[in-house]
Amino acid sequence: MYDVIIVGAGIAGLTAALYSARQNLKTLVISADLGGQLLLASEIQNYPGFIKVKGFELIKKVEEQARLYGAEFIFDRVTGLEEVNGKFKVKTTMGEYEALALILAFGKTPREMGIPGEKELKGRGVSYCAICDAPLFKNCSVALVGWGEAGLEAALILKDIVKKLYWIFPGAKPVRDQQMLRFVLDSGKVELMPFSEAVEVKGEKKVEYLVVKNKKTGDVRELKVDGIFVEMGYEAKTDFVKGFVELSEKGEVKINKLGRTSRKGVFAAGDVTDMPYKQAVISAGQGAIAALSAYNYVMELKGKKVEMQADWKHLKISEEEEKKRLFHSSKVNL
Ligand SMILES: Cc1cc2nc3c(=O)[nH]c(=O)nc-3n(C[C@H](O)[C@H](O)[C@H](O)COP(=O)(O)OP(=O)(O)OC[C@H]3O[C@@H](n4cnc5c(N)ncnc54)[C@H](O)[C@@H]3O)c2cc1C
Numbered sequence: 001m002y003d004v005i006i007v008g009a010g011i012a013g014l015t016a017a018l019y020s021a022r023q024n025l026k027t028l029v030i031s032a033d034l035g036g037q038l039l040l041a042s043e044i045q046n047y048p049g050f051i052k053v054k055g056f057e058l059i060k061k062v063e064e065q066a067r068l069y070g071a072e073f074i075f076d077r078v079t080g081l082e083e084v085n086g087k088f089k090v091k092t093t094m095g096e097y098e099a100l101a102l103i104l105a106f107g108k109t110p111r112e113m114g115i116p117g118e119k120e121l122k123g124r125g126v127s128y129c130a131i132c133d134a135p136l137f138k139n140c141s142v143a144l145v146g147w148g149e150a151g152l153e154a155a156l157i158l159k160d161i162v163k164k165l166y167w168i169f170p171g172a173k174p175v176r177d178q179q180m181l182r183f184v185l186d187s188g189k190v191e192l193m194p195f196s197e198a199v200e201v202k203g204e205k206k207v208e209y210l211v212v213k214n215k216k217t218g219d220v221r222e223l224k225v226d227g228i229f230v231e232m233g234y235e236a237k238t239d240f241v242k243g244f245v246e247l248s249e250k251g252e253v254k255i256n257k258l259g260r261t262s263r264k265g266v267f268a269a270g271d272v273t274d275m276p277y278k279q280a281v282i283s284a285g286q287g288a289i290a291a292l293s294a295y296n297y298v299m300e301l302k303g304k305k306v307e308m309q310a311d312w313k314h315l316k317i318s319e320e321e322e323k324k325r326l327f328h329s330s331k332v333n334l
Pocket residue numbers: 007008009010011012013030031032033034035036037038040041042043044045046047076077078079105106107108109269270271272278279280281283
């Protein structure tokens with residue numbers, strides 16, 4: 001039985017783990033990956049303390065810090081949450097874990113097209129990250145479904161790598177910035193497909209065709225492509241917590257200023273919450289708030305009357321102890 005289980009190892013979950021473990025709570029982080037969205041951020045320039053830092057570098061530092069204080073990690077997907085007699089059961093694809101308190105920090109994931117063939121060919125030609133996967137499609141034909149800033153960023157990356165790029169978007173123009181659009185089109189490799197929507201992904205073992213419909217004319221085209229990049233922004237995938245905690249109209253987990261959700265003992269932090277500003281430093285701050293609130297909750301459950309207001313009062317560990325713990329944590333494989 002854990003004191004606290006944290007769902008998600010993005011910057012919010014990792015910071016919550018650091019704070020929770022530092023209070024000596026038995027802390028488990030369960031996450032589908034290590035790092036979340038920051039893995040996609042090639043360079044962050046607005047995280048305090050760093051002029052610039054790679055997303056993965058920042059994440060590794062916070063992970064190491066959390067392990068140093070004893071946080072444990074399991075890499076698996078959470079599929080369901082349940083409350084039984086005031087304790088919480090966390091179900092994953094491979095197991096079941098119990099805790100006195102939960103912190104939901106499972107962030108946002110790329111929005112999907114929701115069309116036939118997409119799920120089946122995910123990772124086999126269908127990608128949600130041009131920064132990560134574009135190099136795999138050198139000299140290939142690919143389609144880009146996306147618009148706005150995310151779409152433009154993907155187009156800028158792809159135009160230099162692929163042989164042919166079909167750019168599918170629902171309006172007359174994919175982006176407002178006409179100068180940047182011209183820059184993309186100057187490559188001579190990009191075919192704009194306005195007023196269009198993707199309707200089906202076809203392929204046996206990998207992507208072979210994307211079926212696209214023109215919403216104005218009704219014309220349907222089968223594009224022969226090797227890859228499809230979906231860049232339609234991010235959404236909180238909160239289906240598995242529907243009915244367990246209250247959600248906003250946007251499907252985000254509602255919290256108060258102490259990081260409490262509608263269910264006692266369940267806290268939340270980061271991009272998955274209804275906090276409007278989706279930024280790394282804000283997610284980290286919310287992770288700290290949720291962990292301190294979880295600590296107070298667990299102590300109350302255990303009949304110990306302590307109201308933790310700040311973490312800096314915690315005993316500092318010696319340099320020698322730090323070296324010992326770092327050595328131990330570096331031996332833990334992911
Ligand atoms: C390309 C890009 C660049 C960015 N650049 C910046 C920037 O420069 N500065 C800035 O401040 N912000 C930036 N952001 C925003 C910032 O990355 C996010 O606000 C922040 O990372 C959110 O952190 P989070 O921990 O709340 O969620 P996430 O980072 O989304 O992490 C959620 C974690 O939960 C896991 N998870 C999801 N569902 C489940 C499940 N069912 N079971 C188990 N685990 C699950 C995921 O695998 C992930 O590890 C950027 C975002 C992107 C996409």
